[in-house]
Amino acid sequence: MMRRAGATVFIAFLLCGPFAAGAQEPATRAELVDREREEKAAELTPPEPGGLERVLLALENGRLFERILNPAEGFYPKVGTVTAGSGFSLGPGYRHVGLFGEQADFTAFAMASFRKYWVIDVSLQLPRLADEKLFAEAHARRWDYPDEDFFGLGPDSSRDRFANYGFRNTAIGASSGVRPRQWLSLGVGVDHLTPRIRGTEDDRSLHRIYDIETIPGFSLQPDFLQTRVFADANFREPRGNPRRGGQYRLSIEQFNDIDRGLYSFNRIEADLQQYIPFLRDRRVIALHGLVSLSDKDDGEIPFYLLRTLGGPDDLRGFRRYRFRDRNLMLLQAEYRWEVFTAMDAAVFYDAGKVASEPGDLGFDDLESDYGIGVRFGTANGVFLRIEGAFGSSDGKHLVLRWGHVF
Numbered sequence: 142m143m144r145r146a147g148a149t150v151f152i153a154f155l156l157c158g159p160f161a162a163g164a165q166e167p168a169t170r171a172e173l174v175d176r177e178r179e180e181k182a183a184e185l186t187p188p189e190p191g192g193l194e195r196v197l198l199a200l201e202n203g204r205l206f207e208r209i210l211n212p213a214e215g216f217y218p219k220v221g222t223v224t225a226g227s228g229f230s231l232g233p234g235y236r237h238v239g240l241f242g243e244q245a246d247f248t249a250f251a252m253a254s255f256r257k258y259w260v261i262d263v264s265l266q267l268p269r270l271a272d273e274k275l276f277a278e279a280h281a282r283r284w285d286y287p288d289e290d291f292f293g294l295g296p297d298s299s300r301d302r303f304a305n306y307g308f309r310n311t312a313i314g315a316s317s318g319v320r321p322r323q324w325l326s327l328g329v330g331v332d333h334l335t336p337r338i339r340g341t342e343d344d345r346s347l348h349r350i351y352d353i354e355t356i357p358g359f360s361l362q363p364d365f366l367q368t369r370v371f372a373d374a375n376f377r378e379p380r381g382n383p384r385r386g387g388q389y390r391l392s393i394e395q396f397n398d399i400d401r402g403l404y405s406f407n408r409i410e411a412d413l414q415q416y417i418p419f420l421r422d423r424r425v426i427a428l429h430g431l432v433s434l435s436d437k438d439d440g441e442i443p444f445y446l447l448r449t450l451g452g453p454d455d456l457r458g459f460r461r462y463r464f465r466d467r468n469l470m471l472l473q474a475e476y477r478w479e480v481f482t483a484m485d486a487a488v489f490y491d492a493g494k495v496a497s498e499p500g501d502l503g504f505d506d507l508e509s510d511y512g513i514g515v516r517f518g519t520a521n522g523v524f525l526r527i528e529g530a531f532g533s534s535d536g537k538h539l540v541l542r543w544g545h546v547f
Contacts, residue, residue, distance in 0.1 A: 211522070214238050219250040221543035224286055225452040225461045227258035244269055260284040276326070277317040285309045290462045291347050294356075294444065296495050296506070298464060300535065304350040306359075307339040308445055314367070326373040334365040338445060358443025363400035365446075369393065377416065381522035382545065384422040387415040396446065404446075406437040414547055427487075429473040429547045431455075434499050442467060448495065450508070451535075453526075453542040456491050458510025458533030466495035470502045473547065477516075485516045489528070489546075509533065514540065 211217070219234035234250035246266045253259040264280040286308045292298040311334070318328020338359055340346040353359040370393050376386035390412045398404040410433045417426040433448045444465065450456045451463030455471050471493035480486050492509040496502050514528025528540040 212236065219252050221252070223252050223254055223258040223260045223284065225454065225542075226256075226288070226290065227254045227286070228256045230254040230258065241267075257287050258285065273323075274320055275317070276320060276328070277315070279315045281311075281313045283309075283311045288341065288343075289445075290460060291351075291444070292460075292463055292465070293351075294447070295466050295497060296464060296501075296508075300460070300463070302350060303460075304345050304347040305341050305343055306347040307341055308336070309339075310334060310336045316369075318371075324375050326371075326375070328371055328373075330369045330371070332367040334367055336365070336443070336445060337362055356444055357441030358404065358445055361401065361403065362443075363398045363404060365404075366397045366399050368395050368397070377414070379520040382518055382520050383414070383416045383427070384425050385416050385418040387413070389413050403440055404443050406435055406442050406446075408433065408435045410434075423479045425475075425477045427473075427475040427477055427547070429471070431469070431471040432502070433469040435467040437467065450493050450495055453528075453540045454546055456493055456508055456510060456533070457489070457512060457528060457540050457546075458491065458530035458538055459508065459535045460538075463535065464495045464508065466497050468496045468499050468502055470494055472507075475546075480515070483517060483519055485518075486514070487516065487528075488513045491530075510538075512540075516545070518545075 214236050217234045217236070219230075219232045221230055222228065223230045230252040231254075232250060232252035235248070237247045239245075240247055244267055246268065247264075248266070249263045251259070251261045260282065261284070262280070262282045264278060267277045270276060288305050289308050291304045291306055292300060293302050312332045314330060314332030316328055316330030318326055320326050340348040347353070347356065347359065371390065372392075373388070373390045375388045377383035377388050378386050390410075392410050392412075394408045394410075396404070396406050396408070410431070413428075413430045415428045417428075418424065435442060435448070447465045447467060448469040449462040449465045450469060450471065451459035452461030455473070456463065471491070473489065473491050475487045475489040477485050477487040488511070490509070490511045492507040494502065494507050510530045510533040512528050512530035512532075514526060516523045516527075517525045523545040524543060526540065526542045526544070526546065528542075530538045530540060
């Protein structure tokens with residue numbers, strides 16, 4: 142009986158074996174390819190990050206940038222630039238959060254560069270009044286820019302007539318407003334300004350290249366009372382390094398010459414930003430538009446208070462302050478993508494113009510440039526920007542800038 146059972150099992154194995162093997166073998170070339178893919182997929186392991194990516198990942202996860210360069214409280218090194226063209230700047234900074242029953246924040250810093258630019262800034266901010274429905278701020282700022290660029294006035298200014306001048310100013314003021322929604326701020330502000338202009342010891346000093354009687358504001362230098370009202374709708378996320386949303390700001394300013402009344406004027410500005418994300422926010426199309434209109438029925442506006450184009454934050458393919466006039470239009474577009482953690486790349490296009498009359502602002506005869514660059518930072522902000530700008534009538538330009546462009 143046992144022998145018969147064993148023989149039966151053996152015969153069944155011989156008969157079924159080929160069919161079982163045939164069921165396991167792929168019948169077509171496509172099935173064979175799919176089988177090989179499945180086997181390879183089962184053997185795959187997550188890719189190991191490279192050396193640079195590991196460093197950047199450690200910086201972001203450890204929040205080293207924020208803890209050293211922008212801590213929540215205490216002393217810290219203030220690193221960056223005093224203004225466009227000042228070069229690398231460094232100084233001490235201090236921040237104290239939660240004064241007066243957690244209502245106020247105090248910040249102060251001083252910076253200087255090897256080019257002898259310097260700034261001192263002190264502010265007391267109250268951003269959380271009435272359950273964050275009200276805000277207020279008081280500030281004082283003094284700076285000295287000893288070597289500012291000047292190319293003349295108007296859209297046809299010539300690079301061949303480059304000159305320089307010194308600019309020192311003190312601004313003391315305050316602002317306050319309401320925040321009816323978390324994303325909406327409505328406010329007013331006032332500043333007392335004491336701008337002072339001087340020549341330089343350089344052969345290209347403004348008073349040696351130009352007839353200063355034709356340059357408004359060089360000979361007569363009054364104090365100003367600057368008042369403003371503004372509305373700011375901010376939907377950007379995250380706000381320090383936006384990936385989605387937008388910001389739309391409208392401001393109306395009045396500059397009153399409180400010494401002679403000769404140089405008083407009004408200005409209105411619309412500043413619009415929009416961020417369009419895709420691929421899980423790892424790709425972003427960033428758009429920026431700015432229009433500034435100055436109203437002066439009689440007399441002139443001091444040249445140092447005119448709007449300018451050119452430099453690392455607007456027309457990056459031109460020298461700083463290359464164009465200067467009463468009215469301005471700027472259009473910028475960027476395509477940004479994440480290269481590594483804490484490192485983004487971007488290609489960009491800038492276009493704009495200045496004009497003495499608002500009606501002359503249009504889409505014809507725009508100055509423009511394009512370029513590519515990388516940025517280092519986190520969701521809380523961009524700390525360093527390196528870019529190459531091309532395609533302008535001013536030639537190629539390398540941009541090395543602390544902070545975001547917009």
